[in-house]
Amino acid sequence: MKYKLAIFDLDGTVLNTIGGLAHAVNEVRKMNGLEPQSSELVASMIGNGTRNLIKRSLKLDNRADLEEKFFQDYSKFYTENCNYDTFPYDGINEMLIKLNEAGIKCAVVTNKPDKPAKILIKEHFDGLIKEVHGNVPGIPVKPDPTFVFETMKNQGVLPEETVFIGDSEVDIKTAIAAGIRPISVDWGFKTHEFLQENGAEVICSDPDSLLSIILED
Numbered sequence: 001m002k003y004k005l006a007i008f009d010l011d012g013t014v015l016n017t018i019g020g021l022a023h024a025v026n027e028v029r030k031m032n033g034l035e036p037q038s039s040e041l042v043a044s045m046i047g048n049g050t051r052n053l054i055k056r057s058l059k060l061d062n063r064a065d066l067e068e069k070f071f072q073d074y075s076k077f078y079t080e081n082c083n084y085d086t087f088p089y090d091g092i093n094e095m096l097i098k099l100n101e102a103g104i105k106c107a108v109v110t111n112k113p114d115k116p117a118k119i120l121i122k123e124h125f126d127g128l129i130k131e132v133h134g135n136v137p138g139i140p141v142k143p144d145p146t147f148v149f150e151t152m153k154n155q156g157v158l159p160e161e162t163v164f165i166g167d168s169e170v171d172i173k174t175a176i177a178a179g180i181r182p183i184s185v186d187w188g189f190k191t192h193e194f195l196q197e198n199g200a201e202v203i204c205s206d207p208d209s210l211l212s213i214i215l216e217d
Contacts (some may be wrong), residue, residue, distance in 0.1 A: 001138035003214055005157040006099055007067055007180075008129075009166035010110035010141025011046055012188025014092050015124060016110075018043050024078040025057055026065040028089065031073055031129035032066055043189045047168045049141040068132070076130050089187055091207035096128040098211055099122065107131040107151045111141040111170070131155065163214060169198035180181060183213060 018039050026036040030036040037057060045056035047084045054070050099106055106129045110117050117134030132156060133147035140146060152162055164175035167188025172195075175182030184200035195203050204210040 002161065003104060003163050004161040005105045005107065005152065005155050005163070006214055007107045007151055007162060007164045008107050008110050008135075009168070009171045010112055010120070010165075011186055012167035012190070013165060013171075014042075014108070014129075015086055015094075015120060016089055016188075017086045018189065019118075020078075020082060021046065021053075022073060023084050024081060025053070028070055028073045028077055029057070032063075032070060034061055034063070039166075046189055047111070047170045049135050050078075050113055053084070079113070079116050079119075082119055083123055086120065086124075088132070093128070094127070095207040095211045096125060099214065100128055102215055104214065105130055105155050107133075107155065109133045109142065109147045109151060109164075109174070111135050128170065142170050143177050143180035145174055148174060148178040152178075152180075167195075169195070172199050182186060183210065185210060 008014050022042040025042050029036060034094050034163045045053050051071060054067060054074060056158065058064055058066055058070060061206040096106055106117070108117065108121055108129055112134050113132030118132050121129050121132045131151055133151060135141050148164065154158065159179040162180045163183055164171060164180050165183045165185060167185050172182045172184060184195045185202045186195060186203050186205050192203055202213065204213065
């Protein structure tokens with residue numbers, strides 16, 4: 001068995017968070033006198049951290065002047081309501097259990113703010129995912145590989161013993177920047193075609209096929 005560490009993205013990879021994210025965006029839009037946006041539109045704006053999600057949402061209204069207030073309102077609201085309409089994708093828990101049983105360590109590196117990331121992982125995957133890194137002030141977001149390097153160091157594994165799993169082009173770039181293998185999944189926020197167009201070489205459509213790749217390589 002080649003891999004000793006599997007690092008996962010969070011939103012769109014292990015957890016379906018779009019309902020909660022869209023809810024938070026639209027509640028804060030309402031607070032600021034703006035019209036709601038569809039879940040599909042919000043999903044298309046996710047991937048580079050909260051600040052960029054907010055910028056993209058407000059750009060459609062030409063309201064960049066609201067960015068800082070929106071950011072503060074959103075950060076507070078989402079932290080308090082991060083588990084709203086949020087759940088693991090089918091088969092994820094079973095896959096994580098099997099990876100743990102096989103001696104493969106599991107971790108999460110996400111651009112979601114660190115506090116809600118840790119809340120959600122504890123709520124849904126307590127004991128299955130050993131290390132979680134969300135965005136913290138002063139540390140660049142993915143595709144910067146800083147937290148990937150830290151996770152590998154903390155878990156005592158080499159790049160060639162690590163695989164990074166995610167649902168977006170940001171995750172592919174993160175893995176490449178860290179010198180580890182990327183595996184893409186198409187059950188999240190980006191389509192199979194989009195991932196192919198953005199350099200994905202391996203795309204899984206269900207957790208069982210992902211598990212097979214991690215265990216058999």
